Amino acid sequence: MGGNAITLLQNGEEIFPAMLDAIRAGEKTITYAQYFYEDGPVARELAETLAERCRSGVAVSVLLDAFGTLSMPAEYIETLRRSGCQLALFRPLTRTIFRNANNRNHRRILVVDGRVGFTGGSGVSRKWMGNGRTExxxxxxxVRVEGPAVEYLQGAFAENWLEATGIVLGGEGYFPRPLPPKGQVYAQVVRSSPEGGSFGMYTTFLLAMASAQRSILITNPYFVLDDTMADTLTSAVRRGVKVVVLVPGAIDHNLVRQASRARFGRMLRAGVEIHEYAAALLHAKMMVVDGVWSTVGSTNLDNRSFALNDELNLVIYSAALGRRLEQVFADDLRYSRKVDYRGWRARGITDRFLEFLARPLRSLM
Structure with missing residues (x-):
């Protein structure tokens, strides 16, 4: 759909000020879904800012994934509830819902007054503060979004809120109609919920890769492809498409990194370029195809995102934003190390052993 204005937000130094400004401007409703939340300066400020809006009469709904926010201080939850905010946990870790306890809400969504939206991959922690170049x-x-696409961000939040609380969100405060155009960008919100039978993210990535004619640039922290997606990338190289992948040099879950690196050999032999980000912990989830199709969101390139978690990405159809994301990618490469096949083959016995340990866990990653 057209008529959207989209602003790229790089790292905590841009993400958190933009979100806080939007929350402070909220007048009717604020909906906020977060997978990861732990203590830190920005965590306290965000909780207090949401609480202030509640006390001012704004209807604030906060949805926290019960597993990802285990480290969130109880003090912040109490502050929100005492101020009148509606707060719910998504799939609490109890025996009664154990059958789907492994299916988490990995979506990040903030919508203010149904008119301004945010999504991406960021969590709330002091580790997300700064410029993304700090160890x-x-x-x-x-991304910050204004325009018709915001309605679909709100719809994704309402879907998860209904499951967690049994409450249907509706009305002008949440879904103002019509949403006037705010820009010239065509965009689409793609959401998947494997527990509900939807695998939209997997299909979206696969079709984009298969359609590439010139270039595929991938930034992703959890790059554990299945055979079909790996074949799609190597087929793209064979038809002359430049495929460049940026993954972390270090990450919070080392077994996931080893599961990813175990399959580098096949990709490198096929001509896929792989770089490892060295300046900080890489968590961005972006892809740019042919400089005109791009996506930013919560989805990792692994089975957990495609087959277990609820995920959400914004797909952007814009040459201008595509060029901007290509420049972001090039800037990140300056802080990265290129992986070559000979170096990968020479990896040590410890790495190989961890790859072996990770093999039976690939379906959970």
């Missing part, structure tokens, strides 16, 4: 901090990308 032990996250390098991430989010």
């Amino acid at each position: 032990n901090h996250w390098r991430d990308t989010d």
Whole structure:
């Protein structure tokens, strides 16, 4: 759909000020879904800012994934509830829902007054603060959206809120009609919920890769492809498409990294370029195809995102934003190390052993 204005937000130094400004401007409703939340300066400020809006009469709904936010201080939850915010946990870790406890809500969504939306890959922690070039901090990308696409961000939140609370969100405060055009960008919100039978993200990525004619640029922290997706990338190289992948040099889950690196050989032999980000912990989830099709969101390129978690990405059809994301990719490569086949083959016995341990866990990653 056309008529959208989309702003790229790089790292905590841009993401959190933009979100906080939008929340402070909220007048009717604020909906906020977060997978990861732990203590830190920005975590406290965000909780207090949401609480202030509640006390001012704004209807604030906060949805926290019960597993990803285990480290969130109880003090913040109490602050939100005491201020009148509606707060719910998505799939609490209890025996009664154990059958789907492994299916998490990995979506990141903020919508203010049904008119301004945010999504991406960022969590809330001191590790997300800064410029993405600092050791032990996250390098991430989010987007700010205005225009008709915001309704679909809100719809994704309402879907998860209904499951968690049994409450249907509706009305002008959440879904103002009509949403006037705010820009010239065509965009689409793609969401998947494997527990509900939807695998939209997997199909979206696969079709985009298969359609590429010139280039595929991938930034992703969890790059554990299945055979079909790996074949699609190597087929793209054979038809002359330049495929460049940026993955973390270090990450929070080392077994996932080893599961990813175990299959580098096949990709490198086929001509896929692979680089490992060295300046910080890479968490951005982006892909640009032919400089005109791009996506930013919560989806990792692994089975957990495609077959277990609820995920959401914004797909953008814009040459201008495609060029901007290509430049972001090029800037990140300056802080990365290229992986070559000879170096990969020479990896040590410890790495090979961890790859072996990770093999039976690939379906859970």
